[in-house]
Structures are given as C-alpha cells and as structure tokens.
Amino acid sequence: MGVAGCGKSSLGAALAQAEGLPLIEGDDHHSPASREKMRQGIALTDADREGWLATLGQLLQAQPQGAVLTCSALKKAYRDRLRSACPGLRFAFLEIDRAHAGLRVAARAGTHFFSSALVDSQFATLESPVGEAGVLRLDALLDLPTLQQLASSWLATKEAA
C-alpha cells in the first residue's frame, strides 16, 4: 500500500514471485469511470473507491491460500474494509516523500493512466498505517531486491494482524 508511485506494483510483483503467491493488481480493478477521472487529474472519492474495495475484498476471499494485493489503501477505513473481508490481512506500507513520488509519477506519465496532477491529493488523503497491527513500514527508496527480502522476512514471522 501507499501513494501513487511508491512502488506497489514493482514490489507486489517481486513479492508474489518470491513467495509463489498469486498477484492481485489493484489498479486493474478500478472502474472505467474511475480510471478516466484519474487520467483527467480528478481525485477519487470515498464513493468512487467503494465498489473497488468490495471487489478487492472478494478477490482476496477467493484466494484462501494467500495472495499479494497491490492497493493504495490510503485511509484507515479502506484498510479496515479489506481486513474485514480478509481477517489476518497484513499491509506492507511503502513510505515515500512527496518529491520522490512526484518524480516517479512524472517519469512514467506517457505510459500510465495516473495524472501527475494528483500526487498532492494522494498525500492529502493518506492516513499513515504506522502503529496499526500487522503493518510493515518500508522505505520506498530502498532497492527492489532489498524491499522484497524485507517483506518476505516479515511475512515469515508470526506477527498477528
């Protein structure tokens, strides 16, 4: 989880491969209307995210052996929604600063639907999960192999969510 550009897709793919788990890419499940809003630089609302979170919860429930989900999960209410769909769900939080997120989102602007005009709103919406049970905070500026190893080591622990 984390704001646009923090590296959710990159770490999610690496972690799913390392763990032999299915990958659910949250961005693939936004409605066409939500994708269009983001393309136009209009931030999603709670209502826009409602059906999306319901779908992601169902997709998690369909994987009782476990799965890796990439999801912004910016607000505590969104995370609690996913937790209630999937008890024991844990969150790896890729923490990034505004400047680096902006650089990463701008660098891929030609190939990704997400408008770089929305980075500020991602930070305005973010409620840090640090302190919630079952959360690993990761420095998003670490290299990908290190992030994957840290996440895999944490998954191997018995920490309760």
Ligand SMILES: Nc1ncnc2c1ncn2[C@@H]1O[C@H](COP(=O)(O)OP(=O)(O)OP(=O)(O)O)[C@@H](O)[C@H]1O
């Ligand atoms: N650990 C990393 N170090 C350096 N660059 C990274 C790292 N992780 C991701 N990136 C780069 O940052 C950009 C955003 O990464 P990625 O698409 O994984 O983020 P994201 O959080 O999934 O974003 P979004 O949800 O907006 O698609 C990509 O160009 C990716 O190559």
Ligand SMILES: O=C(O)[C@H](O)[C@@H](O)[C@H](O)[C@H](O)CO
């Ligand atoms: O809740 C949201 O606002 C969205 O999920 C965004 O975070 C983006 O889809 C994602 O990061 C793509 O760049």
